[in-house]
Amino acid sequence: MTTAVIASPSELAIKTDGLTKRFGRQTVVDDLALSVPRGSVFGFLGPNGSGKTTTIRMLLGLAQASAGDISVLGERMPQRLGGVLPRVGALIEGPGFYPFLSGSANLHRLDSADGFAPRGTRSERVAHALDRVGLSHAADKKVRAYSLGMKQRLGIANALLAPRDLIVLDEPTNGLDPQGTREVRSLIRSLADEGTTVFVSSHLLAEIEQMCTHAAVMRAGRLVAQGTLDELRSAGATRVSITTPDVEAATRVLLALGLDPGLPDATGPVAASVAGAASAGQPGTILSAALPEAVAPEDIVAKLVADGVRVRGFSVDHASLEDLFVALTGEGFDVVQ
Amino acid sequence: MSSSDSGATPVRSGLTERRNRRSVGLGFFASELAVLFRRRRTWAMLLALAAVPILIAVAVRISSSGSSGRGPAFIDSITQNGLFVGVAGLTIAIPLFLPLTVGVVSGDSIAGEANTATLRYLLVSPVGRIRLLVVKYLAAAVFCLAATLTLSIAGILIGIALFPVGPVTLLSGDTVSIGDSLVRSLLIALYATVSLLGLSAIGLFISTLTDAPVGAMAATVVLSIVAQVLDSLSQTEWLHPWLFSHYWLNFADLLRQPIEWSSFGQNALLQLGYVFVFGALAYGRFSSKDILS
Amino acid sequence: MPRTWHRWIPAAAAPVVVGAVVLGGVFAASASADPADKTPQQVLELAASSTVDTFSGTIEQSSNLGLPDASGLGGTGSSGSSNDGDLSSALELLTASHTLRVYVDGPTQSRVQILDDMAERDAIRNGDDLWLYDSKDASAVHSTVPADASGSTETPAEALTPAELATKFLDAVDPSTKVTVGDPVKVAGRSAYDLILTPDSSTTLVSRVDIAVDADTGLPLSVDVFAQGSSDPAFHVAFSSLSLDAPSADLFDFTPPSGTDVTEKALPNRADAPADGSAPDAGSHPEPTVTGTGWDTIVELPASGDATLPSDTSMLSQLTTPVEGGHVLQTTLLTVLITDDGRVLAGAVPVDSLLAAAAQ
Numbered sequence: 004m005t006t007a008v009i010a011s012p013s014e015l016a017i018k019t020d021g022l023t024k025r026f027g028r029q030t031v032v033d034d035l036a037l038s039v040p041r042g043s044v045f046g047f048l049g050p051n052g053s054g055k056t057t058t059i060r061m062l063l064g065l066a067q068a069s070a071g072d073i074s075v076l077g078e079r080m081p082q083r084l085g086g087v088l089p090r091v092g093a094l095i096e097g098p099g100f101y102p103f104l105s106g107s108a109n110l111h112r113l114d115s116a117d118g119f120a121p122r123g124t125r126s127e128r129v130a131h132a133l134d135r136v137g138l139s140h141a142a143d144k145k146v147r148a149y150s151l152g153m154k155q156r157l158g159i160a161n162a163l164l165a166p167r168d169l170i171v172l173d174e175p176t177n178g179l180d181p182q183g184t185r186e187v188r189s190l191i192r193s194l195a196d197e198g199t200t201v202f203v204s205s206h207l208l209a210e211i212e213q214m215c216t217h218a219a220v221m222r223a224g225r226l227v228a229q230g231t232l233d234e235l236r237s238a239g240a241t242r243v244s245i246t247t248p249d250v251e252a253a254t255r256v257l258l259a260l261g262l263d264p265g266l267p268d269a270t271g272p273v274a275a276s277v278a279g280a281a282s283a284g285q286p287g288t289i290l291s292a293a294l295p296e297a298v299a300p301e302d303i304v305a306k307l308v309a310d311g312v313r314v315r316g317f318s319v320d321h322a323s324l325e326d327l328f329v330a331l332t333g334e335g336f337d338v339v340q
Numbered sequence: 341m342s343s344s345d346s347g348a349t350p351v352r353s354g355l356t357e358r359r360n361r362r363s364v365g366l367g368f369f370a371s372e373l374a375v376l377f378r379r380r381r382t383w384a385m386l387l388a389l390a391a392v393p394i395l396i397a398v399a400v401r402i403s404s405s406g407s408s409g410r411g412p413a414f415i416d417s418i419t420q421n422g423l424f425v426g427v428a429g430l431t432i433a434i435p436l437f438l439p440l441t442v443g444v445v446s447g448d449s450i451a452g453e454a455n456t457a458t459l460r461y462l463l464v465s466p467v468g469r470i471r472l473l474v475v476k477y478l479a480a481a482v483f484c485l486a487a488t489l490t491l492s493i494a495g496i497l498i499g500i501a502l503f504p505v506g507p508v509t510l511l512s513g514d515t516v517s518i519g520d521s522l523v524r525s526l527l528i529a530l531y532a533t534v535s536l537l538g539l540s541a542i543g544l545f546i547s548t549l550t551d552a553p554v555g556a557m558a559a560t561v562v563l564s565i566v567a568q569v570l571d572s573l574s575q576t577e578w579l580h581p582w583l584f585s586h587y588w589l590n591f592a593d594l595l596r597q598p599i600e601w602s603s604f605g606q607n608a609l610l611q612l613g614y615v616f617v618f619g620a621l622a623y624g625r626f627s628s629k630d631i632l633s
Numbered sequence: 634m635p636r637t638w639h640r641w642i643p644a645a646a647a648p649v650v651v652g653a654v655v656l657g658g659v660f661a662a663s664a665s666a667d668p669a670d671k672t673p674q675q676v677l678e679l680a681a682s683s684t685v686d687t688f689s690g691t692i693e694q695s696s697n698l699g700l701p702d703a704s705g706l707g708g709t710g711s712s713g714s715s716n717d718g719d720l721s722s723a724l725e726l727l728t729a730s731h732t733l734r735v736y737v738d739g740p741t742q743s744r745v746q747i748l749d750d751m752a753e754r755d756a757i758r759n760g761d762d763l764w765l766y767d768s769k770d771a772s773a774v775h776s777t778v779p780a781d782a783s784g785s786t787e788t789p790a791e792a793l794t795p796a797e798l799a800t801k802f803l804d805a806v807d808p809s810t811k812v813t814v815g816d817p818v819k820v821a822g823r824s825a826y827d828l829i830l831t832p833d834s835s836t837t838l839v840s841r842v843d844i845a846v847d848a849d850t851g852l853p854l855s856v857d858v859f860a861q862g863s864s865d866p867a868f869h870v871a872f873s874s875l876s877l878d879a880p881s882a883d884l885f886d887f888t889p890p891s892g893t894d895v896t897e898k899a900l901p902n903r904a905d906a907p908a909d910g911s912a913p914d915a916g917s918h919p920e921p922t923v924t925g926t927g928w929d930t931i932v933e934l935p936a937s938g939d940a941t942l943p944s945d946t947s948m949l950s951q952l953t954t955p956v957e958g959g960h961v962l963q964t965t966l967l968t969v970l971i972t973d974d975g976r977v978l979a980g981a982v983p984v985d986s987l988l989a990a991a992a993q
């Protein structure tokens with residue numbers, strides 16, 4: 004799998020090397036080599052239980068690595084924890100607040116724990132953070148009375164209390180309504196626009212695809228892919244699909260060009276679902292085949308038309324990341340919708 | 341690769357300023373006290389403690405027909421002088437009620453944060469694990485002081501309300517002025533506070549062992565009872581001077597003329613030893629612990 | 634990746650440091666201070682010439698007489714016979730551990746406080762007035778010291794101070810006693826000579842008496858009485874702190890607080906206490922007879938109708954074992970025989986000696 008081209012270590016917001024965590028005999032994170040470029044929105048993708056939260060705990064010095072090195076914002080962790088963490092905002096495995104305090108009192112409390120946060124601007128910063136996540140109206144409500152989504156927003160607000168160089172968000176859209184999910188997405192984009200590196204973990208592919216510039220894919224504690232989204236996409240095959248009633252003629256043309264339309268069951272889950280849709284549809288049958296680099300799509304259309312195939316539809320699809328991730332992570336992947 | 345050149349300027353420049361040196365942590369200590377004393381539970385415990393001398397005073401007042409002849413003699417002297425109610429309340433509360441409340445506060449200190457999942461956010465703030473331990477311990481100590489003062493003051497006030505007040509007879513048979521006796525009441529509250537410092541350190545340590553605050557609280561309270569039972573068994577006499585509860589009731593030495601300070605000193609030294617040992621244990625455990633709650 | 638074992642170093646070190654501080658304190662206290670060498674005779678003279686009659690201090694006293702703790706034997710009831718009450722309080726003084734504070738200013742002003750749990754017993758002598766105060770039942774006893782009694786009047790509590798006790802042992806030094814001086818010791822932060830009295834008798838229960846004599850003033854600072862066959866003192870009394878400054882005069886000015894139950898009591902003419910170091914048996918009216926000398930001394934109280942020790946009380950039956958002709962109270966240091974005809978014999982001797990004396 005392709006790895007992002009790295010200019011120098013100082014350009015990396017997070018870098019791990021051989022990072023390993025064992026709980027007893029179970030290896031939960033195995034030899035992880037993450038490279039998160041500064042200024043990126045980095046998606047950390049993997050099914051439940053693949054070790055994302057455990058990795059984040061190690062990055063932030065909450066858990067001790069069994070082996071390996073970590074550097075965050077150019078400094079070694081956890082040795083330089085005191086200097087690094089004030090520049091890092093984090094939401095880790097769900098929010099945690101004192102139920103008997105109001106949302107704003109909770110933020111005041113957590114801000115006072117940061118020895119570098121100036122006291123004079125605390126109230127202003129708390130109000131600003133609450134405003135950014137749309138919680139201003141509930142600032143003085145006890146957290147006990149917050150809904151799950153409101154708590155999640157408050158957790159994100161906590162990560163935004165001070166100017167940060169890196170923001171780590173572990174499954175930030177958990178428990179949020181679609182509206183909230185959209186808001187978080189645009190919030191992350193605006194953070195990225197300010198130059199903050201955002202490291203966001205998720206088990207939802209769509210989320211990562213919509214807001215990230217980079218991604219890494221975890222499977223059972225191992226890193227199976229890492230790079231920019233484009234790099235990841237290009238790693239997957241491009242496919243052409245033809246909708247036609249003349250299946251036999253079309254198949255012959257495709258085979259002659261070196262494409263293998265195959266049978267619905269042979270082309271993987273995506274093709275299978277498309278084929279299923281085709282059998283119910285009226286205009287014709289969809290034929291789908293991987294597009295070799297040597298063949299230009301226009302040549303296929305020209306040849307089909309020349310051979311009298313009635314082409315009712317033609318499309319070239321870059322493999323969706325979904326295809327890729329299903330291939331990478333196997334069974335049990337929690338695909339969105 | 342670097343896209344930081346695309347960063348927009350922050351909204352308000354004042355908000356982006358950062359201290360260039362870390363603060364000592366007084367702000368966090370103040371916040372810890374605020375959290376402690378904003379909890380309804382804390383107030384419930386203080387009220388319960390205040391109820392101890394009030395109940396004693398009311399009970400004695402209602403049944404003031406002669407002394408029962410049991411229990412510490414100065415429970416009887418309440419009827420002669422209301423200023424004794426505070427001391428009587430402390431005497432009753434020291435074996436169980438005070439350790440109970442101190443066990444709740446100190447046992448909750450770390451485990452409670454782990455339970456509400458706030459612990460990981462404090463640590464990534466970052467508060468620093470040692471600083472968190474120190475602040476938690478100091479807050480527990482402040483609670484000890486608040487608890488004993490609440491008891492004493494509630495006792496003195498109810499005593500003034502229900503019984504005659506006048507110069508106080510000490511254990512030595514000497515009589516001291518009201519002012520002197522109030523000073524001694526304060527000293528006794530301080531003595532009781534110091535007595536509870538060792539237990540607080542034990543509670544803090546136990547609290548680092550678990551994510552279940554109730555377990556840590558219960559274990560702390562049970563230990564305080566075990567210590568007192570051991571202290572009363574003659575078979576474990578060699579152990580007695582090492583038990584943190586050994587000097588708990590020796591505050592009576594402050595009611596002698598002249599004041600016998602040695603028990604205050606021995607008690608303080610013993611408690612200091614416990615703070616030292618269990619503080620180090622708590623540090624060892626907490627600083628090497630994975631926060632997985 | 635470095636492991637985290639080093640974070641436990643403080644936890645491992647803390648108990649060691651605490652232990653070192655505690656033991657260091659013990660060593661510092663027992664560090665020899667090496668006053669100028671003196672012969673036993675010189676130390677005896679030093680003690681005899683002691684003129685300290687103004688001091689205040691705290692005294693720790695503990696006993697290991699092989700008796701159950703008398704404080705747990707109060708089952709006879711506080712309203713029992715006065716004899717029983719006196720006996721139990723005397724036994725309590727002998728068998729339980731105590732902390733006492735003494736304040737002495739000249740021969741006629743003194744105050745001894747027995748610091749009990751949540752209570753206190755005081756004995757205050759101020760000129761001719763002698764007060765006993767007990768905070769437990771808020772009672773006081775007042776006596777007037779007869780003019781001719783000079784300074785010799787003492788309360789049972791006072792008899793427990795190292796100085797008073799040592800004086801009794803030193804008075805008993807006779808040719809049958811071997812007197813040696815051990816290594817210098819430190820008591821209450823003062824360096825002292827360790828005077829060791831060893832009875833040259835095979836018939837006494839006392840194997841050795843150690844008296845620490847203050848190197849500066851000759852004041853006895855501690856007394857340890859060892860029983861035969863034991864390396865731990867059966868009776869120990871020592872200053873834990875001592876000041877030679879005059880105590881505040883207020884301390885001797887005692888007025889019983891209001892609400893106190895005050896009894897007036899005439900002072901009995903008290904015989905000298907037996908030389909074995911037991912506290913004088915309070916309330917013993919009959920004239921005792923003394924047989925034997927030195928460490929073998931046996932004191933015999935004749936039977937007298939009203940003053941007989943009530944042998945049927947539960948406390949006595951708990952403590953004594955029946956022998957032919959009476960009951961025996963056996964402690965590691967002292968044996969008491971109560972004969973069936975009501976006589977009481979006591980001495981630091983085995984039962985057989987008492988039985989023999991009783992048979993005479």
Ligand SMILES: Nc1ncnc2c1ncn2[C@@H]1O[C@H](COP(=O)(O)OP(=O)(O)O)[C@@H](O)[C@H]1O
Nearest residue numbers: 026031049050051052053054055056057058632
């Ligand atoms: N405290 C723990 N003790 C033992 N195993 C744990 C602990 N916490 C997590 N794990 C295991 O580690 C694996 C990864 O968990 P986690 O990092 O939370 O996954 P993710 O965040 O990707 O869903 C899981 O198999 C989980 O069972």
Ligand SMILES: [Mg+2]
Nearest residue numbers: 055056096173
């Ligand atoms: Mg997770």
